[in-house]
Amino acid sequence: MKQDIHEYLAEFEDIPGTRVFTAARARKGYWLNQFAMSLMKAENRDRWKADERAYLNDWPMSVDQKEAILARDYNRCLDLGGNVYFLAKVFSTDGLSFAEAVSTMTDMTFPEYRDMMMAGGRSPEGNRSIKGKY
Amino acid sequence: MARITAGVASSHVPLLGVAVDQGKTQDDYFGPIFKGYEWTKEWEKVENPDVVILVYNDHASAFDMKIIPTFAIGCGEHYKSADEGWGPRNVPDVEGHPDLAWHLAQCLVLDEFDMTVINEMDVDHGLTVPLSMMFGTPDAWPCKVVPLAVNVVTYPPPSGNRCWALGEAIARAVESFPEDLNVQIWGTGGMSHQLQGPRAGLLNREWDNKFLDMLIGDSDAARHIPHIEYLRETGSEGIEMVMWLIMRGALGKSTKCLHRHYHIPCSNTAIGHLVLEPA
Numbered sequence: 167m168k169q170d171i172h173e174y175l176a177e178f179e180d181i182p183g184t185r186v187f188t189a190a191r192a193r194k195g196y197w198l199n200q201f202a203m204s205l206m207k208a209e210n211r212d213r214w215k216a217d218e219r220a221y222l223n224d225w226p227m228s229v230d231q232k233e234a235i236l237a238r239d240y241n242r243c244l245d246l247g248g249n250v251y252f253l254a255k256v257f258s259t260d261g262l263s264f265a266e267a268v269s270t271m272t273d274m275t276f277p278e279y280r281d282m283m284m285a286g287g288r289s290p291e292g293n294r295s296i297k298g299k300y
Numbered sequence: 301m302a303r304i305t306a307g308v309a310s311s312h313v314p315l316l317g318v319a320v321d322q323g324k325t326q327d328d329y330f331g332p333i334f335k336g337y338e339w340t341k342e343w344e345k346v347e348n349p350d351v352v353i354l355v356y357n358d359h360a361s362a363f364d365m366k367i368i369p370t371f372a373i374g375c376g377e378h379y380k381s382a383d384e385g386w387g388p389r390n391v392p393d394v395e396g397h398p399d400l401a402w403h404l405a406q407c408l409v410l411d412e413f414d415m416t417v418i419n420e421m422d423v424d425h426g427l428t429v430p431l432s433m434m435f436g437t438p439d440a441w442p443c444k445v446v447p448l449a450v451n452v453v454t455y456p457p458p459s460g461n462r463c464w465a466l467g468e469a470i471a472r473a474v475e476s477f478p479e480d481l482n483v484q485i486w487g488t489g490g491m492s493h494q495l496q497g498p499r500a501g502l503l504n505r506e507w508d509n510k511f512l513d514m515l516i517g518d519s520d521a522a523r524h525i526p527h528i529e530y531l532r533e534t535g536s537e538g539i540e541m542v543m544w545l546i547m548r549g550a551l552g553k554s555t556k557c558l559h560r561h562y563h564i565p566c567s568n569t570a571i572g573h574l575v576l577e578p579a
Binding site for chain 1: 314315359360361364365366382383384385386387453454455456492494495496497498499500501502503504505507526527528531532533534536564565567568570
């Protein structure tokens with residue numbers, strides 16, 4: 167079944183608290199993600215840890231993107247085209263687990279987030295659609 | 301003649317690899333997760349497959365934003381464990397099966413699935429965690445592996461229907477390989493999880509179990525689930541479940557369930573695991 171691309175993409179905007187990694191975000195975040203990817207190499211991680219700002223200046227990223235990374239503001243990074251699998255290279259280098267890093271994007275502390283997961287996770291109830299409120 | 305004898309589905313959460321590598325599989329947190337794989341470990345020893353076609357997704361390890369193949373097949377001799385930011389997992393190298401892999405690549409292209417051929421790459425937790433879950437910690441993996449990487453990161457990923465049809469084409473291609481091989485196909489990733497944004501942490505036990513039910517028996521309803529349903533119901537990373545449909549499609553019209561396991565949570569994720577055989 168062939169889908170219309172405009173309708174397909176429009177539906178993504180109706181999901182609460184979610185930035186789907188569309189082509190538009192992938193284009194916007196290209197260098198942000200490629201920078202993050204560079205931290206897969208141990209020697210780059212060393213250079214990054216020694217001077218984060220100097221390391222970022224080697225990449226053609228926007229000022230906003232650089233500030234968002236320095237602040238570890240991952241929701242802002244998502245808005246600026248970051249993808250979590252790429253951003254994971256940054257928080258892994260910081261020594262954060264996936265769960266802890268992910269919790270920083272919610273309105274919870276890490277212990278609160280962990281408790282929520284142990285209790286069965288965030289319910290889909292009311293979290294599926296902005297317009298439909300279901 | 302080569303034949304697909306079974307299908308295995310499993311989540312591939314990186315934390316499971318950490319638990320194996322740090323010997324924590326029996327503790328209070330991980331014990332109930334790993335208990336659900338004990339049956340499969342014993343079963344795999346008996347089944348002793350020659351090759352596993354392992355459907356997984358790369359998480360910005362072998363593929364960055366430079367190249368985004370929708371369907372890629374590993375045709376190399378061997379693959380090393382990727383350094384995902386904290387050093388590579390200390391697991392055996394993965395041995396490929398270039399003869400079967402190239403046969404599949406050729407057949408699939410003739411069958412109108414235009415595969416990307418990968419000769420050299422490192423493989424990340426998406427591929428090595430399922431091997432650890434099914435085979436434990438051997439000195440060498442007990443079978444060869446044909447990696448089949450699916451783009452589920454940059455939208456749009458392939459549709460469920462396309463994944464199912466690719467599975468059907470893989471089954472036809474395996475059957476035309478002249479060597480006598482016991483081949484399994486594994487679909488990995490999922491189940492419900494969202495790793496980003498204020499909605500992170502979403503899990504959906506009810507939907508996940510409905511999905512598990514749909515893969516058993518003769519229904520093909522799962523192939524028609526649209527992407528938006530995965531996104532709304534199972535979180536932004538739940539879309540990985542389309543990879544399970546490649547496995548399911550390769551098993552033919554009907555399946556029998558040999559083993560089933562579901563557990564919440566592992567890190568941010570719901571763990572699901574199925575062992576199926578063609579029926």
